[in-house]
Amino acid sequence: MRLTPKNELEYRYRRLQLEMTKAGLDAVIILQNADLFYFTGTTQTGNLYVPASGVPLYLVKRSFLRARMESALAELIPFTSPNELPGIVAGYGHQAPSRIGLELDVLPVNLYEKYRSLYPNARFVDASPLIRRVRAVKSHYEIHILQDAALQADKVYRRSTEVIREGVSEVELAAELERVARLEGHQGYLRMRAFNGEVAWNHVLAGPDAAAPAFSNTPLGGMGLTPAFGQGAGFNRVGRGEPVIVDFASYLDGYLVDQARVFAVGELSDRMRQGYDDMLRLQELMIARAGEGATWSEIYEAGCLEACRLGYAENFMGMAECQVPFIGHGVGIEIDEYPFIARGFAQERLEVGMVFALEPKLVFPGEGAVGIEDTFYLSEQGIKRLTFSSQDLVIL
Amino acid sequence: MRLTPKNELEYRYRRLQLEMTKAGLDAVIILQNADLFYFTGTTQTGNLYVPASGVPLYLVKRSFLRARMESALAELIPFTSPNELPGIVAGYGHQAPSRIGLELDVLPVNLYEKYRSLYPNARFVDASPLIRRVRAVKSHYEIHILQDAALQADKVYRRSTEVIREGVSEVELAAELERVARLEGHQGYLRMRAFNGEVAWNHVLAGPDAAAPAFSNTPLGGMGLTPAFGQGAGFNRVGRGEPVIVDFASYLDGYLVDQARVFAVGELSDRMRQGYDDMLRLQELMIARAGEGATWSEIYEAGCLEACRLGYAENFMGMAECQVPFIGHGVGIEIDEYPFIARGFAQERLEVGMVFALEPKLVFPGEGAVGIEDTFYLSEQGIKRLTFSSQDLVIL
Structure with a gap:
């Protein structure tokens, strides 16, 4: 079974972070399976929080065990609900992001409203064009x-x-x-x-x-x-x-x-x-x-x-x-x-x-x-x- | 090839219309393939506009020919863009809807914004629970x-x-x-x-x-x-x-x-x-x-x-x-x-x-x-x- 190497994952998220800096984004939260696989090496249900600089946080709901087997990312964190996301992010020393990228071309409206409620003062923009440029x-x-x-x-x-x-x-x-x-x-x-x-x-x-x-x-x-x-x-x-x-x-x-x-x-x-x-x-x-x-x-x-x-x-x-x-x-x-x-x-x-x-x-x-x-x-x-x-x- | 009969489709959209009346919706616009198949008998790319009463309008982008072969609905209308939707709906004698149901559990944010712009004064609500109750x-x-x-x-x-x-x-x-x-x-x-x-x-x-x-x-x-x-x-x-x-x-x-x-x-x-x-x-x-x-x-x-x-x-x-x-x-x-x-x-x-x-x-x-x-x-x-x-x- 081919596992995405650690340096490959680092190369990928650093390129995304370059795009984020150009676009003025403080964070991108990745939720969709294809993007999760690209940036984590697996598709375990969860949220990948990518800050504009520093190490991404992969919050995993299911299955954390599989994420540990399959993802070479440094920071894997078990969680049960998006409600925990702001607390975990703050706990890693990140300020609350004011401009957040989400995959607005694929994210359903109901799920979007959930993430908006987590950061009510943030502005949300479509991160998919950035992600797709990196992946291309x-x-x-x-x-x-x-x-x-x-x-x-x-x-x-x-x-x-x-x-x-x-x-x-x-x-x-x-x-x-x-x-x-x-x-x-x-x-x-x-x-x-x-x-x-x-x-x-x-x-x-x-x-x-x-x-x-x-x-x-x-x-x-x-x-x-x-x-x-x-x-x-x-x-x-x-x-x-x-x-x-x-x-x-x-x-x-x-x-x-x-x-x-x-x-x-x-x-x-x-x-x-x-x-x-x-x-x-x-x-x-x-x-x-x-x-x-x-x-x-x-x-x-x-x-x-x-x-x-x-x-x-x-x-x-x-x-x-x-x-x-x-x-x-x-x-x-x-x-x-x-x-x-x-x-x-x-x-x-x-x-x-x-x-x-x-x-x-x-x-x-x-x-x-x-x-x-x-x-x-x-x-x-x-x-x-x-x-x-x-x-x-x-x-x- | 089994084609969904006309009376079956009528039975289905009338049940949805009953639910819409209870929920106070003027219209539901159906976009997702599984729901399209249920209510039209095919999955040709398009919009199914279901008014609270009267006959649904199936606006078909691709392929209109296949829609005609596969759907027993009475009103099939070729169109090329959602921008044409309000005009076509008005042309069929419907007032501009003020409460519109969309499939907010599956509809991506970018597409939602498109439909919101078509009816800027309308209120949009999640029609999926209604649709799912009918389909159950x-x-x-x-x-x-x-x-x-x-x-x-x-x-x-x-x-x-x-x-x-x-x-x-x-x-x-x-x-x-x-x-x-x-x-x-x-x-x-x-x-x-x-x-x-x-x-x-x-x-x-x-x-x-x-x-x-x-x-x-x-x-x-x-x-x-x-x-x-x-x-x-x-x-x-x-x-x-x-x-x-x-x-x-x-x-x-x-x-x-x-x-x-x-x-x-x-x-x-x-x-x-x-x-x-x-x-x-x-x-x-x-x-x-x-x-x-x-x-x-x-x-x-x-x-x-x-x-x-x-x-x-x-x-x-x-x-x-x-x-x-x-x-x-x-x-x-x-x-x-x-x-x-x-x-x-x-x-x-x-x-x-x-x-x-x-x-x-x-x-x-x-x-x-x-x-x-x-x-x-x-x-x-x-x-x-x-x-x-x-x-x-x-x-x-």
Whole structure:
């Protein structure tokens, strides 16, 4: 079991403290699981109180025993209720904070009111943009985990070549690939930060159903098994000569890489084959633009422009009227991390250490979807690919 | 694909409107997926505006096409932003609401501020208790789905008897049982309403690791595969003579039933066997108390008292200092619905139509966990069992 090292945790909270100083925050109180895991090494229920300087205090409700096993932070303190927080913080010599950061993008209103009542004179601000900026720049430790997750992604890819055949249903494929991933350490749960961010951890979609739009903020949707969760693999069966897309978030030790590949039983139409080749080249074109200092939108716009030039204005990143305004997204602990390779981020720049998926995809209503997805990071030596499965179209 | 019928949706929103009238609310705006599914039959991204009287308006951002396919509501309206909401509502002849209910237990602060800005003169209150009361009382339509979900639970149970053997790891078992459930229609995602309610949809735990506490609000935790998600099945292998507990949430058409059974390779110790038998009897004793009008706490207290009388004060519902203050919980679309068979609900009463799991369990640190879980509902003829797999201890 991989435990986040002490120096890694220190490196992380010190970077947050730098951001806090710039933003004039006296304290950030971290409550959400993904952020807790990043800053503590575990997700035991509790509050991580990060002062602008000095050592963070991890107040743990459940389970303190597990927190001691799993967190390398210096100050672990058992507690039973947020009511104890101000007293404990004061006991560690901290003045009552007057500007407090909370994760206002994910914190429910009722819980927020509870924390406001603890510090009635403080001003509360959204600390999530700070936290997300810190988390977007991965350490070498994190890159190594992501590299290991890419090995899992390749095993899923290889198994796909063995199990895709005419007549098999999407859910039969998904269930088998999920089994393979779980045996390789997949946690079985995908973390998405956005509200209502319920997302299947794989979209295994065949033929026309891949073109069905869904509530999820993804270029492809799929019918799913029920309108209660209408996305991802459904009961639809693989036919000859139609694309089967296996889009899979592989998770290892808390980190995910995102990879998609296209398979077909029998030959694809020229249009589908051409579309696939075009998306491969489009991904290359975007990679070439993804240097240090490039704005997130500039990489996005380059992809859009090329897709339009190739005549895919109505097919690119979803069916017409359901197109998503992004071609890529940061990954790490959550699937919607910074950077967003999307419209509207002309001021945000790519930095060394950022990890992101690029997923140019085409949807042809009534026929199916083709495209490619890989996960990359910007190293000091330029862009490197994390996912490494063959990009060839797989004809079975 | 099962679609929620129009009369079922009407029955549901009219019951909410009754609650709204009692609470003096002019409107409830529903945003969260589980509630959206209940009141619309789908989870397409949007806002369901429920007036105190009259027909609800489902404003749909994505995908309007899917909403039309999946929702039997009369008024589906495409929209692109919450900014359009007040205009659309006024256009349907509704006065601007002065008391508005929102799901304040799940709604993030940033999103709340957005809705407050739309109606700056309105008062906002938490509509979740109302919504949860309505959802707690299941219709015959819902009971039928839950009965079908229990068939899936039994297939998982039967497969368990075939695959549990000495030396197999928890995650190998979990992965295989997950595959079986997915083929039977499991959506692959468990809905929990509580903040940070990330929960594995099964806890397959063997021997002493079953006694490990976890961050999840569950009597058993398990080590999981990583501290990033430290619950559920781990790499631990099944040994001879130790209990293997398969606790599984089976989902069908959006609804779940919760069932747990105990298996062992070779004989269990007398203490474990006795503990298992005691939990069976304790479940029966609780069922006998679970009549119409019984308070939720009264059923809970009866179980606790009996566990103490049997000498399990330190073992019941978790290891000492990590015991959870409940023995049962409502199920339906989410795993933490009303009623809570728990401490602190002396005013809340069991009603006909309520569906809940009862899960008396014992934890013996260093040895393992035993117990039973079934899902029940209170019918007009008294308590009925939904999950039906054999309750015998399975010695393999």
